[in-house]
Amino acid sequence: MDALRYLQKIGGVARTRQLLAAGYSRADLARLSSQGARQPRRGVFMLGEHKPELAAALRHNAHVSCASAAPHYGLWLRKTPDLHHLACNHGHGLGFVRHRTNRFDPHPTLPIAAVEDVVLHAMACLEPPASTAIATSAIRLHGVPLELLKDQLRGDRSRPVLDALNELDLSAESIVEVDAQHLFRTHGIAFNSQVAIPGIGRVDFLIEDFLIVEVDGFAYHSSRKSLRNDLARNNASMVNGFLVLRYPPEVIWFEPERVLAEIRAVLSLPRDAPPRFVTQ
Incomplete structure (x- = not known):
C-alpha cells in the first residue's frame, strides 16, 4: 500500500512521525504533496477528504474522545456532536469540548482516546440516554468491564454518573x-x-x-x-x-x-x- 492509500485509510490526516513509523520513507512523504496532500502545519499531512475530528486532534495536540470518538469504535450514538470532543492535558485552544484526563493508553496509531476513556468522558459529559448508550455498547461490543468504569468514577462528584452506571441494563441490543x-x-x-x-x-x-x-x-x-x-x-x-x-x-x-x-x-x-x- 502506497503512502497516499495509507493516508486515505487512516482518515486523511496524519503526523509525519506516524507515516514514518508505518514504514514510509521521506521520499514517499515528499510524493504526497504532488498527489494532493497538503501540510496545514509542519509535520502534518492532510488530504482534501479527511476526518475533521482527527485534524482537530492533531491541531490541538489532543485525542478525539467522548461523542466524537464513539463512531470510530462503533459505539451507539444517535446524534453527531456540533463541536469536537477532545481530550488534552493543556488549556490551550478554543472551539471544542475539552476533556482533561486520559487514564488509559490511546489508540496505537490514531489520535483517538482509548475506548475506556471515551466511555468515562461520555458518562461525565453527556446526559442519559446518550451516555448510557455509549457505555452499554462499549461493554457489549468491546468487553469494557463495568466495574472498571465504576472504580474510575468513584467519588462524591461522580454520584449521578455512578447512579447511571448502576442502572445500566446490559440486555439492550441496540x-x-x-x-x-x-x-x-x-x-x-x-x-x-x-x-x-x-x-x-x-x-x-x-x-x-x-x-x-x-x-x-x-x-x-x-x-x-x-x-x-x-x-x-x-x-x-x-x-x-x-x-x-x-x-x-x-x-x-x-x-x-x-x-x-x-x-x-x-x-x-x-x-x-x-x-x-x-x-x-
Whole structure:
C-alpha cells in the first residue's frame, strides 16, 4: 500500500512521525504533496477528504474522545456532536469540548482516546440516554468491564454518573432499546427487558406481565421471512393472552409522548383473563 492509500485509510490526516513509523520513507512523504496532500502545519499531512475530528486532534495536540470518538469504535450514538470532543492535558485552544484526563493508553496509531476513556468522558459529559448508550455498547461490543468504569468514577462528584452506571441494563441490543429503557424509567413505567416467553420467544419489553412492547430495528421486515416470523409472533402473543405494541426507532425518538400515552392507555384497559406467563 502506497503512502497516499495509507493516508486515505487512516482518515486523511496524519503526523509525519506516524507515516514514518508505518514504514514510509521521506521520499514517499515528499510524493504526497504532488498527489494532493497538503501540510496545514509542519509535520502534518492532510488530504482534501479527511476526518475533521482527527485534524482537530492533531491541531490541538489532543485525542478525539467522548461523542466524537464513539463512531470510530462503533459505539451507539444517535446524534453527531456540533463541536469536537477532545481530550488534552493543556488549556490551550478554543472551539471544542475539552476533556482533561486520559487514564488509559490511546489508540496505537490514531489520535483517538482509548475506548475506556471515551466511555468515562461520555458518562461525565453527556446526559442519559446518550451516555448510557455509549457505555452499554462499549461493554457489549468491546468487553469494557463495568466495574472498571465504576472504580474510575468513584467519588462524591461522580454520584449521578455512578447512579447511571448502576442502572445500566446490559440486555439492550441496540441504541433504540437503551432510549426506550430511559423513556420508561424516567416516566415511572416498570418493565422487564429481553424476556423469553414460552411459545412466543424473546420480546424486547414486558410491562405488567401482559403488555409486550417491541422496538423494531432498521432491518425490520427486510425480508418476507422476517415479516412472516413477526406476524407469527404477534399471533402467538394474542393467543397466549398478551397485548402487543410495536414502534420503529423514529417514534421512540421523536414521538415519546405518543408512546407513553399508548402504553398507559393499554395498561388502563380492563383485564378479564390474565396471561399464562408471569415474570420471576
